[in-house]
Amino acid sequence: MKQGKINYLTLRRGTLLIIGITLVSLNAAIYGVASTLLLGGSMRAEEKDTRQAMKGVLNVFNQNIEQFNLNFADWSSWDDAYQFIQDGNSDFIQTNLIEPQLAMLQVNLILFVDRSGKTVFSTGFDLEQGRKKPIPPSFKQHLKPDGLLLKHKSINSSVSGIVILPEGAMIIASRPISTSQRQGEIRGSLIVGRYLREEEVDRLTQSxxxxxxxxxxxxxxxxxxxxxxxxxxxxxxxxxxxxxxxxxxxxxxxxxxxxxxxxxxxxxxxxxxxxxxxxxxxxxxxxxxxxxx
Structure with missing residues (x-):
């Protein structure tokens, strides 16, 4: 009886030990599965949230680009500009393309290009110093006759976005040059650009x-x-x-x-x-x- 009791206790302890180890292992396995499932789900939820947040950022960013484009609608549909692209008269330059005017426009470059791809007028502009300067040589690659900035199939056409230059990212807009009544043939393209400045990004960050x-x-x-x-x-x-x-x-x-x-x-x-x-x-x-x- 005594020997049987010892064997029974030993067996009972061994069984309890096995059950204990099994429960610990099962707990660890369940924890691992739960961790994977819950963390995976929350990570997917977080990724969805951050993607949505980025879409909001991009919407505001694109609105700023589009507003920059619309700011020059009156410039591109203007009888004086329509005449200037044809004859390049100096009066238009002295009246509208002087340094104080460029500072008011807040642009780093402005170009008038006729239908053949010839540049009638172009200048860069340093907004900090308030002085004209040559346009970046790297920008000339965007002025090919078949380039996106010079393709306007209708008076309602426009191109806006960002181009990357060695000098930095630049917001760019191109609009067809027409009469003030937006009639007649398109005589060329008005192209304007402004560097994407750090303070502009900071303003977006704050808003x-x-x-x-x-x-x-x-x-x-x-x-x-x-x-x-x-x-x-x-x-x-x-x-x-x-x-x-x-x-x-x-x-x-x-x-x-x-x-x-x-x-x-x-x-x-x-x-x-x-x-x-x-x-x-x-x-x-x-x-x-x-x-x-």
Missing amino acids: LQVPLKVHPLLKGKVPPELISSSTRKLEHADASGFLEGVSVTVRAQDEKRSSVWHCCKTSTANQQSYFRRKIHEKSISRVKTRSDF
Whole structure:
């Protein structure tokens, strides 16, 4: 009886030990599965939220570009400009294209190009010094006769976006030159540009309350966070010099921050926004609570 009792106790202890180990293992397995499912779900929710936030940023950004374009509607549909593109008269230059006027327009370059692709007038402008300067040589690649900036099939046509130059990202707009009544043939293109200045990005940051940075994607200068197979799409522009669009990309910075990248279809600028990853931190706490038996 004594020996049987010892064997029974030993067997009972062994069984309890096995059950205990099994429960611990099961708990660990359930925790692992729960962690994966809950964190995966919260990460997807966070990615969705950050993508939506970036879309909001892009909407405001595109509105600013479109407003820049519309600011010059009266300039392109103007009898005086219509005559100037034909005869290049100096009176138009002395009246409308002097330095104080360019400062009021807040432009870094302005060009009048006729239908044949000949530049009737062009100048760059330093907004800080208030002085004229030559247009950047790198901009000339965008002035090819078959280029996007010189193609206007109708009076209602316009092109706006961002081009990347070695000097920096530039907001650009091109509009067809017509009469004040918007009648008759198109005689050429009015092209205006302004560098995307840091203070302009800061103003967007303050209004949207979202930290925003703009990285010109010049070939060989892709930000290290985007070095991946998908990044290669960001390195190549189409024949017009405008970058083709890609999807929003979310990259984790660390456990508290993530970054969102997006490239517009007719843009060669890349927007980067940093968001604190509060969803991820809360999810870890929630997983521990739900998995604790």
